[in-house]
Amino acid sequence: MLCIDLKDKKALITGSTRGIGKAVAEFLAKAGAQVVITGRDERKAQEVASSISPSAVGIGMDLSDLDSVKSAYEDLERKLGSVDILVNNAGITKDKLFLRMSLEDWEEVIKVNLTGTFLLTSLAVKGMVKRRWGRIINISSVVGFTGNVGQVNYSATKSALVGFTKSLAKELASRNITVNAIAPGFIETDMTSSLSEEIRKEYLKNIPLQRFGTPEDVAGIVAFLCSPMADYITGEVIHINGGMF
Ligand code: NAI
Numbered sequence: 001m002l003c004i005d006l007k008d009k010k011a012l013i014t015g016s017t018r019g020i021g022k023a024v025a026e027f028l029a030k031a032g033a034q035v036v037i038t039g040r041d042e043r044k045a046q047e048v049a050s051s052i053s054p055s056a057v058g059i060g061m062d063l064s065d066l067d068s069v070k071s072a073y074e075d076l077e078r079k080l081g082s083v084d085i086l087v088n089n090a091g092i093t094k095d096k097l098f099l100r101m102s103l104e105d106w107e108e109v110i111k112v113n114l115t116g117t118f119l120l121t122s123l124a125v126k127g128m129v130k131r132r133w134g135r136i137i138n139i140s141s142v143v144g145f146t147g148n149v150g151q152v153n154y155s156a157t158k159s160a161l162v163g164f165t166k167s168l169a170k171e172l173a174s175r176n177i178t179v180n181a182i183a184p185g186f187i188e189t190d191m192t193s194s195l196s197e198e199i200r201k202e203y204l205k206n207i208p209l210q211r212f213g214t215p216e217d218v219a220g221i222v223a224f225l226c227s228p229m230a231d232y233i234t235g236e237v238i239h240i241n242g243g244m245f
Contacts, residue, residue, distance in 0.1 A: 004227040007032035011226070012076070012083040014063060014120065015090025017044045019189035020139065023215030024087055027223045029053040033085065036076060063090050063116025064108065073123045082127020085226050088117040088138045091157070093191065095150040106153045113157035117164070125172065134177035135226045138165050139218075142185045142241050158183070162237055169235030178234035180225050185241025187213040208243035 011028045015021040017039035025035045025048070035056045037049040042060030049058035057080065061072040076083075091113045094105045121136060128134025143151055144158030162181055169179040186192060186203050192212070195203075204210065221238055224230055239245060 004031040004223050004229075006085070006223075006226060009033045009084040009226070010036065010080060010082075011085035011087065012036040012038060012120075012124065013087040013089055014038050014061065014116075016087075017041070017048045019191065020184070020187060020215045020218050021087070021089040022048060023219040024089060024222045025056070026052055027216070027219040028085065028087075028226065029056060031223055031226075033226075034080075036080070036083065038072070038090075061120075063112045063120070066115065066119055069116060069119050070123065073120060077123075077127070082130075083124050084128065084131070084133060085135045086121060086124045086137070087222055088121065088136070088161075090116070091139065091141075091154075091191075093151065093154045095154065097150055098152045101152060109153040109157055113154070114160055114164075117161065121168070125177070128177045129172070129175050132176045134172070134175070136165075136168070136172075136177065136179040137222050137225050138179070138181045140165075140181045140183040140237065142183050142239065142245050144183060145239075146245055165237065166235045173234055178225070178230070180230075180233060180235070181237045182218060182221055182225075183237050183239045183241070184218050185213060185239070185244050187215060187218060187240075189215060203244075206244050207241070211242065213240060213242060 011033040013021050013025045016025045016037045029035045029052050037045045037058040038061040039045045040062045045058030049056035062068045094109050138161045140161045141158040143155040165181040
């Protein structure tokens with residue numbers, strides 16, 4: 001078995017108290033990284049951190065509150081130093097047909113999925129530039145490529161993350177920082193658990209591998225992108241969707 005060694009690396013994963021983010025934190029911790037669990041609820045983040053590894057740290061960080069992002073990251077940097085790996089995973093949906101979508105529905109999703117990602121990345125990248133090593137992984141979505149009814153706001157942010165990834169990859173490549181995106185299809189998490197049985201069956205019909213993905217399916221690829229095996233990959237989008245797109 002290939003072994004991924006991330007000893008001496010610090011990895012911050014946004015929205016890592018559950019779902020895909022938590023699985024990513026578990027994988028990176030198993031590979032030896034010191035992981036920073038973040039979520040809106042600091043106590044929950046600390047609980048998850050202590051369940052993952054003795055060296056893991058949990059901090060409160062609400063990506064819809066830009067002051068919270070800045071103060072949480074600066075506080076973390078003072079205590080632990082800057083991070084080597086940033087996984088921009090947190091994301092929200094506020095699904096509605098476009099004709100009913102308000103400016104508030106639009107702005108809320110843009111703020112968390114895009115502006116929060118911009119701000120945290122701009123804070124974290126400074127230490128990576130100094131050390132001339134960094135790995136940034138942005139979690140996009142298949143709907144950023146296909147579009148989806150009721151998700152104009154969400155899918156716009158997920159397509160935008162692709163442009164963000166590709167442009168930033170070009171700017172940071174000379175500093176040995178890679179920037180990649182992952183576009184998951186249908187993954188079994190809290191985000192998808194509220195969908196009706198009928199919709200789930202409909203989705204399944206379009207998945208050639210005939211199953212939904214798991215958070216671990218995504219986490220393994222994040223770990224790979226942080227490993228030396230992926231040192232020459234940047235500005236790329238990896239699709240994890242069982243063949244649906
Ligand atoms: P989830 O809803 O289970 O978890 C999302 C995480 O983000 C949670 O930890 C939540 O606390 C955190 N979060 C939400 N708002 C936040 C805020 N304002 N500040 C900080 N953290 C916040 O979702 P899941 O499924 O684990 O999704 C993770 C990422 O993967 C998201 O970006 C999502 O858009 C993306 N994705 C998920 C797919 C799926 O089928 N589950 C498919 C494609 C992409």
